[in-house]
Amino acid sequence: MIDNAQFDYVIVGSGAGGGPLAANLAKAGFKVLLMEAGGDEDSLNYSVPGFNGLSTEDETYRWDYYVRHYADQAQQERDPKFVPSQDGVLYPRASTLGGCTAHNALITVYPSNSDWDRIAEITGDESWNAASMRKYYEKLERCEYLSPAEVIATGHGSSGWLVTEKSDTSGSPQDWQLQTTLQYAVGVANQAHTMGPINPLLDPNTRKVAEEGREGYLTIPLATADHARNGPREFIRQVAAQFPENLTIWTGVYVTRILFADGDDNVAVGVEYLAGRNLYRADPSSGVRCKVTEPTSGKVHVTREVILACGTFNTPQLLMLSGIGPKEHLAEHGISARVNLPGVGRNLQDRYEVGVVFEMDSDWTVNADATFGDDPDFDAALAQWQATRTGVYTSSGSALAFLKRSSPDQPDPDLFVFALAAHFQGYFPRYFSHFEPVRNRFTWAVLKAHTRNTAGEVKLKSADPFDRPYVNFHYFEEGNDTDGRDIAAVVEAVGFARSMMNGSPYVTREVLPGPDIQGNEALTQWVRDQAWGHHCSCTCKIGGSDDPEAVLDGDFRVRGTRNLRVVDASVFPHIPGTFIVLPIYMISEKAATVIIAEARGAVASSEDLMPSTVPATNSSARGGIL
Template identity: 25%
Template sequence: METYDYIIVGAGSAGCVLARRLSDDPSLSVLLLEAGPPADKFWVRAPAGMAKLYFHKQLNWNYFTEPMPLLHDRRMYWPRGKGLGGSSAINGMVYIRGHRKDFDTWRGLGNPGWGFEDVLPYFKRMEHNDRGEDAYRGVGGPLWISDPVVRHPASADFIEAAARVGIPRTEDLNGEVHDGVGFMQHNIRKGRRQSAYTAYVAPVRGRTNLTVRTGAFVQRIVFDGLEASGVELIEEGRQRTIHAAREVIVCAGALNSPQILMLSGVGPGDELQRHGIRQIIQSPGVGRNLQDHFYVHTSYRATRASSYNHEITGLRKYWQGLRYLLSGTGYLALGSSQVAAFVKSRPEEDYADLQISFRPMSFTYHGDGVVEVDPAPSMAASVYRLRPAGTGTVSLRSADPRQSPAFQPQFLTHPEDVKAVIAGIRQIRRILASEPLASRVLGEHMPGPHAVTDDEILEYLRTHGNSAHHAAGTCKMGQDAMAVVDERLRVRGLRRLRVVDASVMPHVTSGNTNAPTMMIAEKGADLIRQDALVYRASVDGGPN
């Protein structure tokens, strides 16, 4: 009987953190399972490689949503990391924690221990910020946080232009003042991506009490009554069952964790019955409350000095490649965006409900998932609503684990979301029309001068809007009837089973979600150690 104390399903942003922290105790045995392959590739390590990974056949689940009626029946592409590091191995590496009120709201929804002052120590514990330590930043943690190695003049001008239209400056978007405009930091160390695997697991991969398996596709959780006892998986073409002496911890992300629960008999009763799955427990919230940031991209033709498009296209891209290989610097060492502005869509908002991101380059997103840098000098800005009112669902397409789930994000179904994003487009235009940035602009390319009225801008959103790939909330924690886990991340009504990833967020955070997901796992590891369940009585001899 192959048995471990803890089985972690998914080696993504949360799973890698948990594996490191739980295996810090040499008396515990930890198994980390990943359906995808190792991710030790050049374009994973190089920050600019994110475009190469956007539709990668091995390192990406390559999901699509269901057709969305309000977006001209488009099936939107949803990339998700598949491999060691999960989405942290393919994302834009932006490090944003979210607003302190996000976490205070979590606590207010019946989750004691999740307010900002509760979670701040976990953020600090995981960080090594190259700015040094202060009341908000940490040093000495596994995850390296750095400033852009190139601060483009156009980015500095965006900050100045935003300040001139009334957006306050902030020196640290993760510090005391979140709302405002400033340079972002990234999970990059000496020019290399810091995925959760690179930061947390790779340095301790030789531990005898930590086992990491790739190509291990978990089909379902195995139960003994109402107690999780292990997992059933496919590995090297063979089906096997591995037992957990203490707990099974699902860290498969907001899109896959609810799928695994439902395939295991944990979910809405009608959903399970429809697919002939034996119900272990009725949990109506599994796969509900899907939240994501609806994202819209704008671009502007610019003077040559205002964009680095020409540096990463044509023959000059080879010079940038050589520069990167020799020094780990240059434009290939940058994250996805340089600057962010957190602003209100209307004065009545309690705190910023829009994130505007700016980059002194532009790209074209093609419907087949290909991302291509534009050949002409251009700048780009994007906006999304931070706290969406509309929520969607993750449901099963079939009882076959190999079939991808069905995703209905319900973008633009709530009028407040529509109004907010339209207001964001108008704020981008105000900033780009203000000096010193205005002198760099030669003309608006997208949405373009034809999109003036709210209806015309809405049509642009429907045609070109996308996902920011910040899915969350599908196994939310709380006390209400739709809560899937409690404040200790234990699946309600069951024993020895937890969910630890972005799916437990009651509400998606105000910004990029990778940092808060890793924080959830840092805190989750402490909760698991504090609960310290004894060996399951039915497991002979303890873990191997």
């Protein structure tokens, strides 16, 4: 590494926001340095869709945060996932090229149009409206599960960097128990809840579904190419190979501070970093060092901008360590406030999730050959995936899902309820390894979207850049959803899931919530005790100039500074859609358009200033219900 090297842009973090942004700026001809704290190692845990649970336990990628859901200790300890020694609940994150896109469940679902229109209203900037933002989705996607004519007719993309497919479980062992269970659920949902197919293609991402806020059942689009994980990592590598003079990638570098020019203008000019692995204390291997691996310090400067894409926890942490944040809180840790921005680290939001779990009559046969090992000689499902890219490992685990309103007055569907042939009740150490051997469990995973609670917070524990921050989501009554609509929606979804299993021929018993948890009061308390999330967002929100809590303007610039932006999940004022990764990809594409336009002295346009796409082909293969 060259100390004090000159780049146009330094981007800190290679995940869903920073990775595509770096690639797009490099393609546009700018010299970009992309800095990633983790490495760039490949593995089966990364590539195989069915191994996404294992990827969250892989120490090569893992950063373990422990977060609180409540300040109330007694209520916090009611959660069976609470780890007393860590004073929190496990919140898996990934530190590697591609960030958390390296270990997510690959689910790629379009957000609601209202998510974008709301930002347009807040900022007064119509480039944020739903029609304008749809163009970014069409640009970045390469849809491979529809025919070319269907792609055009339904508003998908055909030549972007993100390939989307649906699982191909052909060749898997026939599982009448699973097929019957899913068909029974569809029948109940249709007859008792008028929940038919979301559209003839079972696709949640068509333009009409977003425009009309449709409800119904669907099969889930996945971010896979040839049924292997694809995302920012592949895009970054492709662009770096094509434009090596424009895109420089540094892995194993942890940024500790933003550098500013002398004077009162708060002009960002670079970053300070340490080069070394396993430095951050969320890393399970942190503190294991010797003289050979002793980190080295450095600084790097830019000619244009510093862009933070460190994620919802680490972006506000880095801003605060650099003197940008709530003045009083910074003073508690001996940090002088360069810019007093009270909103940094506030407004933390997430989905609420619970698992409604049932015991089945017998073990599943669909995954009977799957050992989740790394040797195809001892894992027939892995051998099939490697040879033909078919079988149970082409799926991230769910064959069927429902988009549903929790109540008729909801403007958009706010529940995503999806089926898993496994036991899943949230995250705790070794959660996947603990439940994987149990092969006779079925879970309806409930996800509450468009949550109303905005009272979570990320705060510094110290001025040490390697300390994990304090994270508290302040769930339910501790938050500002004063009328309790969030928790009522989750309770309603639990009832919906139960109804689809009531009388199902292969169900032997309900494991969670369990037969003893009945009635609204008991179910509400069970949700308080069990709920979790893994789509943290909104801690550096975009807002209008009249909002004292706004951290960014509508062009991602940090207020009170120059040449400093944020492009990651923290920018949203309100948590968007059902699964957050696709909205982050979309704001990354928008940020590229805005930044390129500014650099060229032009007016940003989502039509004629977006970086060019890469050639692609389509296939007509479709996924379906098992």
